[in-house]
Amino acid sequence: MTDGLYIHIPFCHQICFYCDFNKVFFKNQPVDEYIDCLGKELMMMRGEGLFDHGGPLTIFIGGGTPTALEDRQLEKLFGHIRSAVPMDRLIEFSTEANPDELTPDKLAILWENGVRRLSIGVQSFDAGLLERLGRTHSPNDAERVVRQARETGFENISLDLMYGLPEQTMNQWEDTLDRALSLCLPHYSAYSLIVEPKTIFYNLMNKNMLPLPGEDLEAAMFERLMERMAQSGLQQYEISNFAKVGHESVHNKLYWQNRSYAGAGAGAHGYAGGIRYSNHGPLKKYMNAVGEGRRPVFEEHRVTASEEMEEEMFLGLRMTEGVRFDKFRERFGKELDDVYGPQIRELAGQELLTSDGESVRLTRKGIFLGNEVFQEFLG
Structure with a gap:
């Protein structure tokens, strides 16, 4: 039995310049076949007892970009989830979303299928910085989609923001915080840019073509973030996450509390029965494994007692409540x-x-x- 379930959708219509997650361009990919493989993998998990005793407490659909799926593909995905995953214990059902892909029709599909929490990847309200990041939405798209989500019925909405971006100034960061907080949402996540290998930004940095703010300015941006969130009545419950009381991300807290979760999809990770595992990342390898009737696990590691205690510390200390x-x-x-x-x-x-x-x-x-x-x- 696991406490959480993560489902990975690896498709994107645009690859962001900073992203190192497992993803591929949507065009000319076997999207429908992939969704069917996800359904088969979830059924295998059910058969192995990962969803015993009423199913997971949380489901989180991430990517890639889940909202890159067409309407009918989203419906197909939820059909597979309903068939394989018991929801007797479910207390939080979340999905990531891009502002320019989350249409009113898709919002309705999400709502009708039980999703009640949205994590919207806004990153910045500065049009120039969005373009610099390789994002395809505008600041107005972000504000529009929040309004439409509320009209659909969504109240539990989170925005993802980023700071420490190439040539970003404190004034630009302040403006992003102004516009984000003016939406009066119950949850915000804000992360400093980390330049990861195998990204466009990494290649630019190696060519001395990525002018990043210095450590002092990045630290000042983080301090300003904490001040503004506190002034708006949002508690910092984890280093990068802020919420009104009762609106913390239950799914993400499972990670920081070092609890069990299943990971489904290409490149997904899981932690169950004392074993951390990762699935095949390449679509072909993932789908071939599922097609042969076996779990698409690429790598497994049984966590030792000392490793588990280490994880308890460095994960638990990310939360402001710390380790009890x-x-x-x-x-x-x-x-x-x-x-x-x-x-x-x-x-x-x-x-x-x-x-x-x-x-x-x-x-x-x-x-x-x-x-x-x-x-x-x-x-």
Whole structure:
């Protein structure tokens, strides 16, 4: 049994210049056949007991771009999900979406099939920066789709934003925050740009053609982000995520709480029965495996007890609530101080961690230096 289910749709009409996720251009791809393979994989998962005891708590459809699918393809996808996945326990059903692809008809299809949470990839409200990122929507598209989503019935809407972009100024970031917060949504995610290998930005950076803001400006943008979110009544419940009380992403919290989830689709990852696994990424390999009647798993790793404790720390510390002593004891049968006491004391001495006797968590200074903190808990 798993607590969450992630479903990967690897198709995009446009490849963003910063994206390193498993994706392909939509045109001339076997989209319908892929969706049918997804249905078969989900049925295999059901047969193996991954959806026992009422099914997952959360379902998240990501990509790629789920909203790149045509209307009938979305309907087909949801038909497969309904056939294979019990929804007795389901408390959150989410999908990612692009503003210029999320039409009123698609919104209606999502709503009619039980989706109640939208994660909309806006990234910026600056038209020039959107073009620089390889995005195809306009700032007005983002505001329009939020209005249409509300008219459809959606209330649980999140926007994804990015900062630290090529030649981005603080004024541009402030303007994006102004326009995003003026929509009065219950959830926002905001990430600094990370230049990943095998992306257009990576190739440009290697040619000295990617003028990024310096570390000081990026840190100032992050600080301004936290200030503006707090002023708008949004709590920072994870380093990059802000929400009104009761609107935190349940699915993403499963990851940070190191709980089990199934991953379906090309390149999807999962964590079940103490094993982390990844599916074949190339469509042909993924679809061939499913066509032969076997799970399309490319790689598996059984997580050792020490690795699981490490993950508990560097994932749990991403959340502002931190890692609880009682939860650590309950899960591992050991005291947190007995395992990581020296590291905790050292980092507390550097004012990067703090503890109130019930949990250990990042300080404000630690939030800015999170990766350095997490490194201390890796064997």
